[in-house]
Amino acid sequence: MPNPGTAELTLQERGILATSAYAAYLDDFSSADRVPVSAFQQPVLVTRNRQYYSRGQTYTITWQDFGQPLPAWFDPLIQGFVDLLTLPPNWDSYGAVVIDPKVVQDAMSFIHGLLGPTSPAPRVVPLSDGGLQLEWHRNGIDLEIVYDRDEAPHFYYRKRLSGEESEHPLHENSPLLKSIISSLN
């Protein structure tokens, strides 16, 4: 239970931006994004912190990387997740439960491994059952990654003009999802 008014999202306590996110940064940032180093300069891992505020609570996000610039999606995405964690019970006025922190953690870990440096940020939207969904509505495409609380996550994709649509289990179809996200730019 976080202390009133403040909370931490750390690698140790909640696993957010944990090893998978660190690995994602290695993958996502192309050589052009990295600072050239000579044979005498090795990239050094640094621990970074960033604070986010939501409904009177402060969340500190801690992760490790090489000090590279953060992608444009980073702050809106993390703020979206933090805003879900502070929703009170019955936030939809129809009896919604609070958002499950484990669902938030799972979604954060997955999406950080998927987005590239120039990917558009998804909207982070709560579900009444305590889950969440990530949404993009761009370039005539609707894309939703859905984490229902007690079901395997999936994504739904639709081209608005043609009505073509499909639905897929999330983890088995990451390459397809990644290609759809790249088409949103």
Next chain:
Amino acid sequence: MSAPPFQNDPSIPGDERLFRRIARTWINWDEQGTPSISSAAFRDPELSVYLESVMARDGREPEDAIAGYSGYGLAAITAAHARSLNQAVARDPLPDEPAHGVVYGQKKRGGIGSKLRDGAIWVKTPAPA
């Protein structure tokens, strides 16, 4: 096999408007300030709504559904639209809300939530955040 908790009620006409409160977290404002609704607002298998005809019978305006709910918007879909997506539309009057109804059916797969949202219109848009 047990019967579903709600059966489609044919006494509810297809053009009956079904009102649903829309929480601020389900609304996205674009660059022009136009609010759009997330499909998340329409994914509950037992989706609570207000039946317009019952509210009107009791002399109530649609906006009464969001009275006391600061920051909420009010959207409407029709019963015909819900039924076209294999949903049952039923009356479910509550002691403190005689106009309460339910749009009952599976909405978590097949983009049903998105398609319900596509048929929604704003009755009362919320003020931008």
